[in-house]
Amino acid sequence: MTDMNLENEIRGFHESINYRLEQQSLSTLQYHGIKRTPIDKGNRKQLKVRAFHYQILSTSRSVNSPEMFKSEGSDWEGLTGNSLYFEKELQEFALQCLYLTNTPLGECVVQRNGKRDVAVVQLKKLTARELLKTEQLALQYELEKSHLKQTMTFGADLELMFQNEITKRFMNGGELTTNEFGYDQAVAVHQNRVFHPIIEIRPKPSAISEELHNNLLVLYQKVINQTSKFHLNINTNPNPLSRFFLGGHIHFGNVPFTFQHVRLLDQFVAIPFAIAEVEPSFIRRKNYGRLGSVRRNSYKGFEYRVLPTWFHLIPISLPLLEWIEYIMKNAYRLDATLFEENSLKRYYDQRFQDFSIDQWAFKYREYIVEEKGKLLFDNFVTYLKKL
Template identity: 55%
Template sequence: MNLENEINSFHRRINYKLVQQPIMSLENHLIKVSRNFANRRTMLKVRAFHYTILSAKRSDFNSPLLTKSKPIWEETDQKSFYYEQELKDFALHCLYLTNTPLGECIVQRCSKKGVQVVQLQSLTVEQLTYSEQEYLAAYIRNSHKDDQVTFGADLELMLRNNKTFKFMNGHLLKNMQFGYDDAIAIHKNRVAHPIFEIRPKPASKIEDLHNHLMILFQKFKRQTQIFDLQIITDPNPFGRFFLGGHIHFGNTPFTFQHVRLLDQYVAIPYALADKNPSFERRTSYGMLGAVRKNQYNGFEYRVLPTWFHIIPSCLPLLLWIEYLITNAHHIETLELNRASVTSYYNKDHQNYQLDQWEKDNKKKFAEKKGERLFEPFVSYLKKL
């Protein structure tokens, strides 16, 4: 079987059928697209198959004086800069959002914090180098493993002392199931980690993960009551701090199909039901398609805001997520509804409602198990 046929077989196996969208569709997700190089800043060119990077090259210019000189591309492997991982993740994100499973994306930092897309295109097998073809072929052939899917989570929150009104330093918690995020706050030359993380033990069944979460939830609640601490679960408590509810999948194919299912059937309806949304978080850390590869042969879904406060009642949500991931090869994915995407990012355009989403999607889950889980999931969202 030649490589093109292997790619087609891979996509049939995971049921991925989405049609590529134009580069300008990224603007629906508030991503800057520019055909012009920004002050000759370094660019990164990423070639990838789904979330597997085939090659990554950094730009250099053949003349520091000629502003129209063409960039020279060099491999990043031998000399990697700390900021390049962020650019690689951004390029993969853009390929995902445009439904470009085999493609090339050139990105560039355009300001201290801003990044932009300079070019994005689909690739054919013939356009790949020999080493890229070999790497892609090896990835596809190793993707047939059928190991037990595992589920995990890390839920972020903050703690505030009810007497002093100061936030507690997460560095004080050091064990496997309680920890702190890398985000720091500096006050009077002291570094603090104000964001705590709840890290339940992974499980092969979602009910077991929920049980692990409940044990930690109750333990944490007891401790906060003893020490008179307030649990903060606002997705954007203040400033640049954002709280997420990340879900981990182990032994799970890290593909556009799996991530699109979670965006389409979890993140969008959850956002429509959210009574306390943070649009600032949705346009940064909580963008649709925000994911990260993990060390458990799977990925971490980072889109949802923290759901620590609803752990006792969240089983319908978790069961629905388990169903989507374990049946990804049977469920059809569609291009994201333009109205739902606009509502997700823009607080001034809230025309798309949960009832409409339910009506639009209910018939897609007519088979027995899907129908049995869809109704409790939607009912649960309406009670949030």
């Protein structure tokens, strides 16, 4: 396939999913709390990611060479799937930067400056002509896959913590061994013993949101019964302890993993949810809850990780799930928009809480054309008012 044909394929793909957002400058990342760092900063390792939407085309690690042999700029070595854990985290961060700047085909260089401090070094838009042959083939394969249609599935994993009413100690999630209950990878150490304090409930996925909600209700009741029986308190604070954060993740199977789908979830779910949230954690929003926080899953789709845990809201959350289902099944008919500066300030900064859910609904209801969509939108807004 020629470069021109590949460019036409990309254009056609974007038209098919209704993705029309113009690229924004690197400076827009500051509104999401993302730092920029100079190109040359000592001997710190950098990661360069080239991607089409969330499909990584190539990943390279910077290599420190002796000065006399060093070529202009950095030297890079390609990485395979066996990259280190921290480099996988950097990959996700680079993809997030590309998403937040609306750069569906681009290159992003990122760098770790400390244990938790990551920053973006460079970011640029690419054309098909600038890709290596292997990258073009990977892109072409991704475009061909997009034509395959399968039944969409919905799942979730909601995080919470169990605390003993008497000892005040948190339960170790590592003791759970069922498919419906598990634990997050976050660890704590107590008396030289490693344990996992964050519990996850994992309902069986479903092709419709109503069935997923029923599955969640069953697990919710199990948790209520068992915690009462063993005198455990349920903690659903989005930031219950210093470095622990609780999320309410939504899983999608057989769904195109594109900037369009993620932007609509940010725009029509996460931002209004944040407006209505009663006791938010702005620390979580600036980290694990940053807009565009997603991860590819093994079900030909992705995990949307932006929302805080909503375990305590499960009994009334059918409107949330139905609205999400509608968005995902109509992503190609809904218009995604650029993030407004004021909207981002309200999302990330507690000083700018001057916008009601009614004001948000008045502004965005006109984006929904179908009567069914308007009904689900109204139900979602009513749900948010109950938070």
